[in-house]
Amino acid sequence: MAYDKFNILTSSAVPLPIENVDTDQIIPARFLKATKREGFGDNLFRDWRYNGDDTPKADFVLNNPTYSGKILVGGKNFGSGSSREHAAWAVYDYGFRAVVSSFFADIFKGNCLNIGVLPVQVSPEFAETIFKAIEADPKTELEINLPNQTITLLATGQQESFAINGYKKNNMINGFDDIDYLQNIKGDIQAFADKLPY
Amino acid sequence: MSKTLFDKVWDSHVVRKIEDGPDVFFIDRHFIHEVTSPVAFLGLKERGVKVLYPERTFATADHNTPTINQHLPVQDALSANQLKALEDNATEYGISHWGLGHQKNGIVHVVGPENGITLPGATIVCGDSHTSTHGAFGAIAFGIGTSEVEMVLSTQCIMQPKPKKMRINVNGQLSKGVGPKDVALYIIAQLTTSGGTGYFVEYAGDVFENMTMEGRMTVCNLSIEMGARGGMIAPDQTTFDFLEGRLYAPKGEAWTKAVEYWKTLKTDPDAVFDAELNINAADIEPMITYGTNPGMGIGISKHIPSADQVEGGEETYKKSLAYMGFHEDDVMIGKPIDYVFLGSCTNGRIEDFRAFAEIVKGRKKADNVTAWLVPGSHVVEAQIKEEGILDILTEAGFVLRQPGCSACLAMNDDKVPAGKYAVSTSNRNFEGRQGPGSRTLLASPIMAAAAAVTGKLTDPRELF
Numbered sequence: 001m002a003y004d005k006f007n008i009l010t011s012s013a014v015p016l017p018i019e020n021v022d023t024d025q026i027i028p029a030r031f032l033k034a035t036k037r038e039g040f041g042d043n044l045f046r047d048w049r050y051n052g053d054d055t056p057k058a059d060f061v062l063n064n065p066t067y068s069g070k071i072l073v074g075g076k077n078f079g080s081g082s083s084r085e086h087a088a089w090a091v092y093d094y095g096f097r098a099v100v101s102s103f104f105a106d107i108f109k110g111n112c113l114n115i116g117v118l119p120v121q122v123s124p125e126f127a128e129t130i131f132k133a134i135e136a137d138p139k140t141e142l143e144i145n146l147p148n149q150t151i152t153l154l155a156t157g158q159q160e161s162f163a164i165n166g167y168k169k170n171n172m173i174n175g176f177d178d179i180d181y182l183q184n185i186k187g188d189i190q191a192f193a194d195k196l197p198y
Numbered sequence: 199m200s201k202t203l204f205d206k207v208w209d210s211h212v213v214r215k216i217e218d219g220p221d222v223f224f225i226d227r228h229f230i231h232e233v234t235s236p237v238a239f240l241g242l243k244e245r246g247v248k249v250l251y252p253e254r255t256f257a258t259a260d261h262n263t264p265t266i267n268q269h270l271p272v273q274d275a276l277s278a279n280q281l282k283a284l285e286d287n288a289t290e291y292g293i294s295h296w297g298l299g300h301q302k303n304g305i306v307h308v309v310g311p312e313n314g315i316t317l318p319g320a321t322i323v324c325g326d327s328h329t330s331t332h333g334a335f336g337a338i339a340f341g342i343g344t345s346e347v348e349m350v351l352s353t354q355c356i357m358q359p360k361p362k363k364m365r366i367n368v369n370g371q372l373s374k375g376v377g378p379k380d381v382a383l384y385i386i387a388q389l390t391t392s393g394g395t396g397y398f399v400e401y402a403g404d405v406f407e408n409m410t411m412e413g414r415m416t417v418c419n420l421s422i423e424m425g426a427r428g429g430m431i432a433p434d435q436t437t438f439d440f441l442e443g444r445l446y447a448p449k450g451e452a453w454t455k456a457v458e459y460w461k462t463l464k465t466d467p468d469a470v471f472d473a474e475l476n477i478n479a480a481d482i483e484p485m486i487t488y489g490t491n492p493g494m495g496i497g498i499s500k501h502i503p504s505a506d507q508v509e510g511g512e513e514t515y516k517k518s519l520a521y522m523g524f525h526e527d528d529v530m531i532g533k534p535i536d537y538v539f540l541g542s543c544t545n546g547r548i549e550d551f552r553a554f555a556e557i558v559k560g561r562k563k564a565d566n567v568t569a570w571l572v573p574g575s576h577v578v579e580a581q582i583k584e585e586g587i588l589d590i591l592t593e594a595g596f597v598l599r600q601p602g603c604s605a606c607l608a609m610n611d612d613k614v615p616a617g618k619y620a621v622s623t624s625n626r627n628f629e630g631r632q633g634p635g636s637r638t639l640l641a642s643p644i645m646a647a648a649a650a651v652t653g654k655l656t657d658p659r660e661l662f
Contacts, residue, residue: 017511020391037237083325084233104395168220
């Protein structure tokens with residue numbers, strides 16, 4: 001599925017300084033019953049965001065108009081648990097294009113890269129700096145520069161670089177996906193398969 | 199060059215390496231279920247491509263299925279729609295499909311091994327993180343996202359950077375009442391839920407060598423709960439004995455040849471791991487979790503740690519205890535419980551029902567407990583009846599339900615109500631995992647049995 005190309009993103013950010021945010025919180029299992037990729041953003045963080053009677057929980061950050069932006073800043077070990085890509089879809093569909101954390105769970109990170117959400121892993125110290133900057137000024141802006149692999153707090157110029165492999169970086173900048181790549185080498189794959197024991 | 203078991207299987211499946219990028223990794227066997235596959239098939243349709251090797255993909259319905267009255271139409275319209283989408287897609291693309299009511303139907307990670315689809319040295323994926331289960335056979339098996347499901351359907355490959363390698367050695371004698379689930383929960387408590395992230399684990403040592411295949415599957419299943427992509431155990435005679443004669447396992451001469459190859463699938467003596475963990479089996483006691491991630495586990499006789507004793511943020515820790523309605527320094531034994539769930543891809547196999555039955559035999563289910571006993575497959579269900587386990591369960595006041603994922607993730611009607619405590623043999627105690635507001639305590643089948651007959655958390659060793 002096509003996604004927005006990613007180059008340089010400048011935006012304020014939404015802070016969620018909780019550790020071990022699992023994909024069951026990002027999107028609870030009962031919202032995985034669709035057969036199309038539609039409307040997952042409405043249920044992003046459903047049970048933290050809404051009461052049982054569907055009224056918004058005032059103290060949850062997504063319901064606080066003070067915070068907005070295309071960047072979500074999460075606590076350590078973000079996206080653990082279930083492999084459901086629906087979690088990454090919910091993040092994307094809600095309007096986030098990047099998630100920043102000091103540590104990501106593997107499968108969630110891979111899913112994000114496959115659908116156009118950039119996972120930006122920073123040091124625990126820099127994550128703390130970002131949380132403090134947002135606390136001091138909720139409108140403070142971050143710049144995520146994918147070509148240069150840097151994340152910057154624009155108000156102070158504090159900056160850190162982040163890692164991403166060259167192949168995935170190129171995909172995100174151009175909006176390519178892995179299936180395009182794999183389709184083009186199908187002949188090689190079939191020749192390889194013929195030699196396997198099973 | 200010396201190689202680990204993981205290296206041997208991984209390296210033999212790399213179609214090509216991309217410079218500064220992932221490996222193009224070939225997948226031998228692919229499982230699909232109704233929840234994470236529909237959008238992948240939509241993608242195929244949009245691109246106008248076919249399934250490259252339909253015979254390498256196997257479909258089963260499990261996440262959404264009801265566990266009673268499976269002969270009737272599924273009541274929940276959305277669930278019914280997903281089940282139908284799986285069936286339609288399987289039919290259209292020529293994929294074998296074990297839908298609701300089929301005698302081979304069951305939880306994907308139970309039926310795969312049961313039918314010999316899971317083999318040593320194979321690479322196996324599924325859009326489900328507990329695909330790590332199949333590593334028990336010396337396969338590389340891990341969970342993938344829906345985009346990757348589409349990749350496998352259309353090209354039989356995914357693009358993965360090779361993970362780092364960790365070996366976890368558990369040696370010595372396990373105490374009475376300590377089983378595979380306790381070993382796994384103990385390891386996760388040591389490593390935390392992120393300690394294995396970036397690694398693929400090999401479990402080694404005499405504790406795993408002496409374990410049954412069911413036990414090995416329980417351990418490998420929980421690899422993802424320490425953050426590892428998967429875990430594997432070198433195949434041995436126990437593995438071969440389990441597989442011989444199963445539906446999809448090689449036969450005759452092909453079997454002999456396969457076993458010869460499988461015997462080479464072990465880590466070379468001087469192979470090097472990126473990390474290694476050594477555990478003494480005698481240190482492990484029956485485990486219980488008290489928080490909202492699987493790393494928050496302790497021995498049943500222990501007190502809940504205080505915030506300053508645990509790694510990580512105090513705020514997150516306190517939020518977790520508040521959700522559970524527990525306090526620092528609480529004693530676990532004696533805490534009242536409301537629900538017991540025996541089942542899931544972690545503990546829904548015959549051995550788990552045998553263990554549960556051993557404790558409840560001659561006792562009665564406590565009146566305050568609602569118990570859901572859900573076999574992992576129809577094959578397990580049949581075996582429960584054949585071995586007389588059903589009679590023991592019925593006598594003790596329990597009812598056996600029909601196979602499926604059930605209350606592990608509560609996508610069907612098996613939901614634990616808000617605020618209620620469930621002792622569960624499943625794999626995740628996340629907030630709301632077993633229903634909005636539910637509170638999950640992860641444990642072994644015998645711990646669940648002890649809670650079911652006493653109505654509270656009880657050290658199962660007292661009931662032998």
